[in-house]
Amino acid sequence: EDQVTQSPEALRLQEGESSSLNCSYTVSGLRGLFWYRQDPGKGPEFLFTLYSAGEEKEKERLKATLTKKESFLHITAPKPEDSATYLCAVQALGNAGNMLTFGGGTRLMVKP
Amino acid sequence: DSGVTQTPKHLITATGQRVTLRCSPRSGDLSVYWYQQSLDQGLQFLIQYYNGEERAKGNILERFSAQQFPDLHSELNLSSLELGDSALYFCASTSRQGEAFFGQGTRLTVV
Numbered sequence: 247e248d249q250v251t252q253s254p255e256a257l258r259l260q261e262g263e264s265s266s267l268n269c270s271y272t273v274s275g276l277r278g279l280f281w282y283r284q285d286p287g288k289g290p291e292f293l294f295t296l297y298s299a300g301e302e303k304e305k306e307r308l309k310a311t312l313t314k315k316e317s318f319l320h321i322t323a324p325k326p327e328d329s330a331t332y333l334c335a336v337q338a339l340g341n342a343g344n345m346l347t348f349g350g351g352t353r354l355m356v357k358p
Numbered sequence: 359d360s361g362v363t364q365t366p367k368h369l370i371t372a373t374g375q376r377v378t379l380r381c382s383p384r385s386g387d388l389s390v391y392w393y394q395q396s397l398d399q400g401l402q403f404l405i406q407y408y409n410g411e412e413r414a415k416g417n418i419l420e421r422f423s424a425q426q427f428p429d430l431h432s433e434l435n436l437s438s439l440e441l442g443d444s445a446l447y448f449c450a451s452t453s454r455q456g457e458a459f460f461g462q463g464t465r466l467t468v469v
Contacts, residue, residue: 295457343406
């Protein structure tokens with residue numbers, strides 16, 4: 247069974263204080279690992295897809311990296327508007343429907 | 359805006375009742391996925407349709423059913439509702455690369 251664990255559950259940062267969010271996964275074969283941002287009461291917003299170990303992707307203050315067992319979302323010099331829940335999900339090879347298995351998320355709060 | 363449209367945004371209903379949630383995928387996307395998000399369970403996959411056919415099933419209760427119509431919109435039917443069915447219900451459609459784009463969800467409250 248595919249499993250995704252995110253840590254920490256919650257993270258409080260001061261504006262400008264860089265940090266990383268962790269996503270550990272267990273999957274029979276990885277088709278893709280996805281990062282989403284979710285604001286309260288809204289749908290998840292797609293950020294990145296990573297397909298193979300060693301791959302990195304960047305978008306503004308966010309950088310996602312992938313190893314064979316985990317992924318990190320690095321946040322550089324965060325701003326209050328980066329406050330949200332960040333979700334990690336995996337898509338397994340041989341999965342007929344290509345559905346996503348999500349982790350529980352990390353709730354990020356950035357204080358000015 | 360993801361391009362995925364869900365209606366209604368909010369729904370309040372009594373236990374034992376039946377409701378229908380509607381989803382229109384992004385233009386050109388053939389797949390529709392339904393997910394449930396509750397406080398204690400996180401985002402859970404319910405069911406997927408591809409071009410009108412059921413493709414995959416997840417943790418979907420027998421009281422719940424779905425279908426996808428020829429115009430590719432989908433409906434999720436929830437019946438004999440219980441308090442524990444209160445949750446956010448999301449619909450998503452996927453690009454050719456497998457990236458899922460989510461709608462804004464329907465918040466269901468069962469009282």
